[in-house]
Amino acid sequence: MLLAGILIAGSATVSFAASKDYEFQPVSTDVKQGEGSLISVRLIDKRTGKPVPDAVIFTTRMDMAPEGMEMMTTPVVTATSSEPGIYAFKTDFTMAGGWRFKLAAKVQGEPDTVQGEIVLKAAP
Numbered sequence: 001m002l003l004a005g006i007l008i009a010g011s012a013t014v015s016f017a018a019s020k021d022y023e024f025q026p027v028s029t030d031v032k033q034g035e036g037s038l039i040s041v042r043l044i045d046k047r048t049g050k051p052v053p054d055a056v057i058f059t060t061r062m063d064m065a066p067e068g069m070e071m072m073t074t075p076v077v078t079a080t081s082s083e084p085g086i087y088a089f090k091t092d093f094t095m096a097g098g099w100r101f102k103l104a105a106k107v108q109g110e111p112d113t114v115q116g117e118i119v120l121k122a123a124p
Contacts, residue, residue, distance in 0.1 A: 002088035021046050024103050024116030027086065031099075035092045038079060041118060042086050043105065050106055051085020059104035060082070063093050066098030066119050076101075078117040 027040035043052040064072040079088040093099060101118045
């Protein structure tokens with residue numbers, strides 16, 4: 001019993017982040033329908049509320065799942081961003097309406113993949 005108490009107390013001082021400690025947030029949810037629309041997302045460490053710079057975003061998918069058309073996709077291309085923790089992308093919103101942006105990233109020092117979804121509204 002005493003050993004279990006020591007192990008529990010000892011493990012309380014060690015803090016590891018997990019993928020659930022991070023969140024992708026849109027800089028803006030309203031985007032312009034058309035070719036070459038710019039999207040910016042922020043990766044936040046929910047424990048500190050601060051942006052996470054230098055994450056490696058290796059998976060992106062843009063689809064119209066919010067409109068019931070998950071198979072309607074459009075390519076996403078990485079764009080440059082001058083602000084740490086802000087990640088920019090370009091895509092062609094071929095139709096007005098709701099679009100789901102799925103992302104996956106690796107954060108330095110974290111073993112798990114950080115995944116997120118953002119819903120955007122494209123308007124003419």
